[in-house]
Amino acid sequence: MLTSNKPAGRRWRPGFFLLLLAVLLAPALPAAGSAAAGGKKLRVTCEPAVPRQGEAVVVTVSGSERPPTGLFFLGRRYRLAPAGGVYKAVLAVPLAAAPGRRGVEIAWGERRETAAVLTVRAGNYDxxxxxxxxxxxxxxxxxxxxxxxxxxxxxxxxxxxxxxxxxxxxxxxxxxxxxxxxxxxxxxxxxxxxxxxxxxxxxxxxxxxxxxxxxxxxxxxxxxxxxxxxxxxxxxxxxxxxxxxxxxxxxxxxxxxxxxxxxxxxxxxxxxxxxxxxxxxxxxxxxxxxxxxxxxxxxxxxxxxxx
Ligand SMILES: [Zn+2]
Incomplete structure (x- = not known):
């Protein structure tokens, strides 16, 4: 336990409005997508689709004709694991990531396509x-x-x-x-x-x-x-x-x-x-x-x- 000599304060910031906007708009923004290269039945779902800064996102890939070789999100490559006919990956939204819409790319070797879009919302941490x-x-x-x-x-x-x-x-x-x-x-x-x-x-x-x-x-x-x-x-x-x-x-x-x-x-x-x-x-x-x-x-x- 670190001793605090000032009470932690939650501040009113414009970030709150961005968060509100992100939440209100969320249902209109698809977090699941289908990329042509993976086949017609490719489906990529992300949970949660509107993650907070500092939150993990579980991605499920189904219907891929070939095993995907990785996911790319905010400049990092993520591994996928086969799980009962689908592939799973866990992405991480850094605390420092700017709020807004961020693409998730799926890769098969050299080929990369945008598979889903996440809406990062502010964490409003004190x-x-x-x-x-x-x-x-x-x-x-x-x-x-x-x-x-x-x-x-x-x-x-x-x-x-x-x-x-x-x-x-x-x-x-x-x-x-x-x-x-x-x-x-x-x-x-x-x-x-x-x-x-x-x-x-x-x-x-x-x-x-x-x-x-x-x-x-x-x-x-x-x-x-x-x-x-x-x-x-x-x-x-x-x-x-x-x-x-x-x-x-x-x-x-x-x-x-x-x-x-x-x-x-x-x-x-x-x-x-x-x-x-x-x-x-x-x-x-x-x-x-x-x-x-x-x-x-x-x-x-x-x-x-x-x-
Ligand atoms: Zn600690």
Missing amino acids: EEHLTLPPEMVSPKQKSHLRQIRRDRQLLRRVYGSSGSAVLFNRPFIMPLESRIITPFGRRRFLNGQPKSPHGGIDLRGRTGVPVKASAAGRVALAGSLYYSGNAVIIDHGLDIFSLYLHLSKISVRDGEQVRRGQVIGYVGSTGRVTGPHLHWGIKINGIFVDPLAFIKESRLLVPAAEN
């Missing part, structure tokens, strides 16, 4: 101002800078290690049934400096409370990082990762297969924190998305019988 020890906000000590550099290289390898196979067959769950103390997407100012928005949610918890895996997967990282403290990152396939940070203790190993609900560690206060809590995040293809919204969206990725 902001908070925090005061922390200066070394935690802008580290200057050589050993800290060296660790931060090492962490960055390690994380690049970790997030590059996913594959096209979906490693879970049941929807995601909360890793800890507890109250949210810092929501997703909050814009943060640390010691007056703007920092990246909150990429997950902070859950209240006492040191030593067990933390469960949100879904089945492979442990991509179990180790200590400068900002995150003791961290577990699980790869769920399709470039979907869940993160569990600031743990007091880790109870899994790198490369281990974990089940949904398996205890992977215990709540703590390691890394850049002012008190014990669990930071829980979902990162998709390098982009943090709202974990609570993703619990719902993950239902669209598993066989109906498992929901």
